[in-house]
Amino acid sequence: MTGKGRELADMMERSKVDILCVQETRWKGSKAHSIGAGFKLFYYGVDSKRNGVGVVLKEEFGRNVLEVKRVSDRVMTLKLEIEGVMLNVVSGYAPQVGCELDEKERFWSELDEVIESIPTGERVVIGADFNGHVSEGNTGDEEVMGKFGVKERNLEGQMVVDLAKRMDMAVVNTYFQKREEHRVTYKSGSRSTQVDYILCRRGNLKEISDCKVVVGESVARQHRMVVCRMTLMVCKKNRSKIEIEKKTKWWKLKKEECCEDFRQKLRLWVVR
DSSP: OTTTHHHHHHHHHHHTOSEEEEEOOOOOEEEEEEEETTEEEEEEESOTTSOOEEEEEEGGGGGGEEEEEEOSSSEEEEEEEETTEEEEEEEEEOOOTTSOHHHHHHHHHHHHHHHHTSOTTSEEEEEEEOOOOOOSOOTTOTTTBOSOOOSOOOHHHHHHHHHHHHTTEEEGGGGSOOOGGGTOOEEETTEEEOOEEEEEEGGGGGGEEEEEEETTOOSSSSBOEEEEEEOOOOOOOOGGGSOOOOOOOGGGGGSHHHHHHHHHHHHHHHHO
């Protein structure tokens, strides 16, 4: 992120992105500040040379932010309320293939704890660099992913699928049929693969109408931006079911017959 804040904001503005999860920011500290073009970055990092995560959102949504949890330099979450809907955005950065097992286990444990702490009625969207391949095809995993991944599955990719199964989530990227160029999230020389994913609750998958990699838009040299279009379904109260207080028709007491009936009922009520 060093020296790239405005470049990132301009990219979001061009692509009409409202919320963006970023990883490997390499910014030390726990702050939130404007990066220009009407965007604000919330970030956390403990080392200026490695890791670091963040969430960027339009400044107009700043008043909607209810909570920011900076769990570690690999996991953070931001909660917003949008028209009565609670939306939890989780940014994650999984350890690379060569990292120690303890570091990997700590990351997945932190991510599990974050998701488990979110009430089931609230939306959850994870934007993460998982450093793994979930593979093309979904035989045996149809309930959590589609057929449109990239490459063969590796151990890190299996951990992504296992997370989705544990938390009843879906790997969004894999449900949309795109040319491979719009599925590849990491490209370096002749090497191209898919390591960055967006996940949501399975029950909210119907709210997502598209997900793809934006080719030609990149702040990092090798990583590409994954974008999904999500429409939050707001439950509106049915006015016909709202109980309306009955109006007392005092003017009817002007009629002698009605007035006498009222006196009789009032006497009975007082005696009781």
